[in-house]
Amino acid sequence: MFDNHFEVFLADTEESKKKHYAIRYQVYCEEMQFENKDDFPQQMEYDDDDDKSIHFIVRNKKTKQWVGAMRLIHKTDSQLPIEQSCGISIAEQLGTVEMSRLCLIKDVRRGFKDIDPPNGICNESNEPKETDKIKLISSQHKLNRLIIWGIFYAAAKYCYNNKMQYCYFMTTAILARALRKGGLGLVNIGEPCQHKGERFPFKLDAIATYQSDIWQGSNTGYQLFSELQVDQYYKMAS
Numbered sequence: 455m456f457d458n459h460f461e462v463f464l465a466d467t468e469e470s471k472k473k474h475y476a477i478r479y480q481v482y483c484e485e486m487q488f489e490n491k492d493d494f495p496q497q498m499e500y501d502d503d504d505d506k507s508i509h510f511i512v513r514n515k516k517t518k519q520w521v522g523a524m525r526l527i528h529k530t531d532s533q534l535p536i537e538q539s540c541g542i543s544i545a546e547q548l549g550t551v552e553m554s555r556l557c558l559i560k561d562v563r564r565g566f567k568d569i570d571p572p573n574g575i576c577n578e579s580n581e582p583k584e585t586d587k588i589k590l591i592s593s594q595h596k597l598n599r600l601i602i603w604g605i606f607y608a609a610a611k612y613c614y615n616n617k618m619q620y621c622y623f624m625t626t627a628i629l630a631r632a633l634r635k636g637g638l639g640l641v642n643i644g645e646p647c648q649h650k651g652e653r654f655p656f657k658l659d660a661i662a663t664y665q666s667d668i669w670q671g672s673n674t675g676y677q678l679f680s681e682l683q684v685d686q687y688y689k690m691a692s
Contacts, residue, residue: 456604457673461513462677463676463677463679464612464676464678466680470680479497485559508612511523524605524608525555527552527553527554535552536552540624540644541644549618550620550622551620554623556623558601606633607675608676610660612676613664614661622657624656630642630654639663
């Protein structure tokens, strides 16, 4: 069902990376004020980990609006953010990533009742309303939640394609329960830490996850943004 309404792109061009950073700025600096917007005068939120990351962006198929973002940080000689924040040590070097900066814009995340910051997804008291930016879909709340599954599927597919076994991430107990209930095999790897609230460190076998039956019916995962540009060029030419 996710594929019917949304699509995920790997940001493999400078233009698409800027879209990714702009979504993060909108969510973390303007909407949630987790970050100081004055630190990002170009209205793009980023940090040192972006230089060793793969970036993804999510688009509403109907409106063509960019509605979400996520990155995968490659494990190098330096520590991953999860190691620094939770005081743990990850032994694997090659084939290891951390999922972070998973966020959805305010118009999309309205209606979530089981997910909260700092992922950029929080409980909103107001019901969603149709605007020029985003058109409501039937069963809005359930479909919004599916965006998270679409992003996780994209991450799992990327890891599978690039022979990366493990994906780490920090999240709340509430979101972890929701993901486990949906079938993700999350493994808790440490005590909770304080990172804009209580967060738990988790490990996921990304390759096994990609091959799991929970994705039955999903057929995309992600596309390359550069291929989208090529398609648009040919459409204009024709």
